[in-house]
Amino acid sequence: MKDNSHISNLKASANQPYHHGNLRLALLNASVDIIRAQGVAGLSLRKLADLVGVSRTAPYHHFKDKDALLAAVAGQGFEELSGLLSQAVNDDDAPLNTKLEQAVMGYLDFATQHPTQYELMFGQALWQDTQHESFQRTAKDCFRQYVKLFELFAQQGLIKSQEPPLRLAQMTWASLHGLARLASDGIFANPADIHDIAKTAVRHLEIILQK
Amino acid sequence: MKDNSHISNLKASANQPYHHGNLRLALLNASVDIIRAQGVAGLSLRKLADLVGVSRTAPYHHFKDKDALLAAVAGQGFEELSGLLSQAVNDDDAPLNTKLEQAVMGYLDFATQHPTQYELMFGQALWQDTQHESFQRTAKDCFRQYVKLFELFAQQGLIKSQEPPLRLAQMTWASLHGLARLASDGIFANPADIHDIAKTAVRHLEIILQK
DNA sequence: TGGCTTATCTTGACGGTGTCTAAATTAAAG
């Protein structure tokens, strides 16, 4: 995600064709860039349209609402996060313990590298509103990647705890999410502390699994 | 918090004195009510001023910014939460285990009963900005109430773990916060599940302490 | 090819927002 070239490029020439070509994607990409750089508050549809080189109301033919655009940005985030998780889970050479640690650390990295997008992804605005059903689906697909890990543990008989794998996944994801938020919201400011807390949390989790 | 009488009362008579009396407090109370009922997005300074029966720009003599007002609302939340926690911690008749459980459940209750305020209290907007130093202080005082619990455990020799009490408090608070957010943001929707997850999390914590 | 339909984009406008400046009003202090 270091490539923000589409921001500056699209504004370049004044005589663009009437039809943009792939306006929806261009809007989405630019929105992701803006939100990561300046937060949700820094995104206005008018500035966005201007940046992409299109009129103020053009975006409304691709996104019903500002909220719909935000949901798309959040969805992009969940897809990226899903990729990170499945990469860790499907790393066939690694033992389960390191799969878990890789998933946890990858998750935390994403949250701390893109804090404003992470806040959007889990904010009330998109979860209370029943409008954004498709976004909620991709979010749940992301969570399923995480659950898969615990099912693998169970299959290999590595869980002695009575709790069903789903419950364990829910519990530990809540912990992970809490740490991610405290870190990305700037409440736990020290990165070394965060790393340390995560490591001991994983260690404690392994104790719980055996108990 | 069932008493929102100040909302409707203050608008009543048209011929109010030029000086309001305690405008700052009235603005704060009304803001808390609005945010709890409609979320941060539902609060506009103009509607707020109208509601309290005062001109559009009057609030600016009591709060530098809209952000400053939001910080005050968040601060009020932390004070209320502090009260809940210290009430649980200082319940002298209760054994430590039930103190912990009371604190955890009180915390979750607050988050689920006032989700929009909870979101404000922990949002990036107020934590990234160095402006709101006093708000961050009251937040940290709140956290200290929670740390106190683990220090009590340590004093009574009930912690066999190597981890220092502060670290344990940080870890478990992260977990608690994560669960609270998933619940209050509407991601974990089922209240029975949440209650259950919290209980098993506390049980697991007690295992960790002994280990 | 020509004409119809549909998708896409634009211009103009409306009501709402945060907040700045300058003036007015009142309470408090000397």
Add this chain to the structure above:
DNA sequence: CTTTAATTTAGACACCGTCAAGATAAGCCA
């Protein structure tokens, strides 16, 4: 009673999201 400081007000500015009508281009069927 006079001066001063604290409050409150009115007016204005630049933004914002989004609605309604119209202009433009592309796709499709004849």
